[in-house]
Amino acid sequence: MGGSAPRNGGDLVTETLTALGAGVAFGIPGQHALGLFDALRRAPELRFVSSRVENNAAFAADGHARLTGEVTPLLVSTGPGALLTLASLQESRAAGAPVLVISSQIPRAGLGGGRHGYLHELPEQSASFANVTKSAVTVRHASQIPSALAEAWRTAAAAPAGPVLVEIPQDVLLEPTVVPPVTDVDAMPAPLAPRAEMVDEAARLLDEARRPVVLAGGGVSRSGGQKALLELAEALQAPVATTFGGKDAFPWEHPLSLQSWIEDRHTTDYLEGADVLLVVGSGLGELSSNYHTFAPKGRVVQVEADLGKLEANVPALGIHGDAALTLAALAERVSPRDRNPEVAAEVAGVKARVAKRLVGQDLAAEQTLLASVRAALPDDAPSFWDMTVLAYWAWSAWDPRDGQMHSAQGSGGLGYGFPAALGAAATGRGPVLAVSGDGGAMYSIAELATARQHDLDVTWLIVDDGGYGILREYMQGAFGEATHTELTRPDFVALAASFGVPATLTSPERVEEDLAVALSEPGPSVVVLPMHVGLFAATHLDG
Known part of the structure; x- marks a missing residue:
């Protein structure tokens, strides 16, 4: 390599991911992970999409994994960065999304009861992932990286698919290695054939x-x-x-x-x-x-x-x-x-x-809205839905046609739709639709910066009903009135514009046309629909 810097553990990570077939990774840099992120400079074939909050980066990796069916890397730093992914990984585990989390760790000297007082230190970081990943491995030497990542990749992909964790200490990522460039790794899991x-x-x-x-x-x-x-x-x-x-x-x-x-x-x-x-x-x-x-x-x-x-x-x-x-x-x-x-x-x-049962519930406006959204979206375009009332309708009534519909119903957490759609859009396959309520939108509003920075082709429909609409419906049904469900929210159109993202304020009468126009333009866009969407009575029999 002449006078160039020696390869290190970070290079082994990027080389192994490339050899396994990864073309894009998601995440956020952090102090202990700098050796890995520096190695990305030397891996132009591995595209990196940088989110603004780690849980949204994990949702983005989830969305990419669901759309492609491929294991998708998520790169995060130690402690707070890693822990912020847990709620998102719960969704990935419940929904069978193969996300490969690669987290940094404190230096080896601090592992296993050694030195204490490191920044971001946790007594046992991998233990926090026990309930949301299929496996968790700690690498202690650079030579272990290719095999550890390949095994984790196969585990994530094997039925039932799901997220996995590989954590690599800061000094292992930085230490020089004599391991030759990685080319020979096996990405194929063993098939789960029935007896x-x-x-x-x-x-x-x-x-x-x-x-x-x-x-x-x-x-x-x-x-x-x-x-x-x-x-x-x-x-x-x-x-x-x-x-x-x-x-x-x-x-x-x-x-x-x-x-x-x-x-x-x-x-x-x-x-x-x-x-x-x-x-x-x-x-x-x-x-x-x-x-x-x-x-x-x-x-x-x-x-x-x-x-x-x-x-x-x-x-x-x-x-x-x-x-x-x-x-x-x-x-x-x-x-x-x-x-x-x-x-x-x-x-x-x-x-x-x-x-017939639906006709008796005075829900024509809701059915018309869903039909308008369906008509605006190209048949082969995927959609990603947050936990919002319109998504509850879509679960039952949405015709996916030649596209895919994905939602957060695996674990039911808020904030899934937009960042997951960004991950799907990183494939470059064409427009992607994200649907959120105003409450869920605030969980991922920072990712408008990600959408603009990476010019991701996502149209985000925000249905603004002034609060947590589902919780409002549930509380009113159970207790007669709702408490703490009403929200102060921003001017979503102006806020999107401040990120350089085109935005439109629409109405139920114009939403089909406005969505269609937004979806036809490349790059990110936002369509805001002020509307109260009612829930249907799902289990009621009325003749």
């Missing part, structure tokens, strides 16, 4: 079923199992409902599609009436089981990559396996049935009853 006898038994039950039905969850989408699910459903003539996390698992307008009205008792009752219900890629948690009111009358076959979720909520024939691999195996084994118009008529009947 053959379990697939055979599930195929037998489905073949013998008179009314088989499928509930498809996020595991189908994450595994790329959509094609296999379509083949299986058509072979069985089985209606398919999707969970909120698996909205693109099955074609929305297919004659067998029950869509995503799984909080509605009409849909729940239909699922319960199946003599064999195939639940694939879902743990049947609170939202997917209509708040644990779901009580199947027939046999349940559950396919789940997360072993701890098998039969956790409903007794079933539990198959531990990757959703795509299991669906493909089932599609090969079941006996195809003739197309049955009676099944399509049943599905249409369920959706008609759901629509």
Whole structure:
């Protein structure tokens, strides 16, 4: 290398990430991590997107990981920087987003009960990540970096996917290394194939079923199992409902599609009436089981990559396996049935009853708003939704078409939509939509600077109802009035403009046109809609 500075631990990190296939990383620099960030200067093939707050950087990595299905690096510093990512990583863990967190650490002399008094020091930093990552590893020598990162990468990608942590002490990142440039690392995780006898038994039950039905969850989408699910459903003539996390698992307008009205008792009752219900890629948690009111009358076959979720909520024939691999195996084994118009008529009947119930709730403005947003967004563009009332509508009613819909319903934290959309936009694939309420928007308003600095193609729709709209609805319903839900907020249009981000104040009548114009212009933009959005009564039966 002539007179150039010797390579160090930081270079091993960037070389390993590049060799594993990373093209972009997210994060924020910090004192103990300077050796890593200096190495980024020597790694032009690894693009770095710098956020303003670590939790938003983690959301950005999550959004990128969900859109691409690829492990996405998140680079943060010791102590406060690392800890700020925890709430975001809880969402990534719940939603199966493969984020590789690389955090710095205090020097090795302070680890394991050694010296004390270092800046950002924690007694055991990795212990804080135990509940939100699949694994946590501390590197103590530069030569360990390539293997540690490669193993963490495979762990993050392996079904069920999720975040992992590798922490590297400050002196390890800075120390010179004689390890040659990293090129030979394995990024491929071992496939989680189902056991053959379990697939055979599930195929037998489905073949013998008179009314088989499928509930498809996020595991189908994450595994790329959509094609296999379509083949299986058509072979069985089985209606398919999707969970909120698996909205693109099955074609929305297919004659067998029950869509995503799984909080509605009409849909729940239909699922319960199946003599064999195939639940694939879902743990049947609170939202997917209509708040644990779901009580199947027939046999349940559950396919789940997360072993701890098998039969956790409903007794079933539990198959531990990757959703795509299991669906493909089932599609090969079941006996195809003739197309049955009676099944399509049943599905249409369920959706008609759901629509009739909504008509009786005086919610035309909300339905029109969601339709306007859908019409403005190109069919193949992804959308990212914060925990806001309009997102609750979208969970059930949004047609993802050829794009993807992602939200924070995994763990339910605020502030997800905009930074996650920025992470998705870092792929350069075209416009991305983010949707927030005014309360959630304040969690990530600083990321307008990130959007402008990196010229990320995100249009941010902020629905301003003057407070925490969901909490207002819940408190009024439970206690008769809401407390501490009303918020002072900024002039979002002027604030966005101060960052150099074009912004528009819109109305329900103009929102489709204004959103379409904003989405058609490259770079970041903001559209603010002052409007109170009401919730629908999800579980109420009214004939």
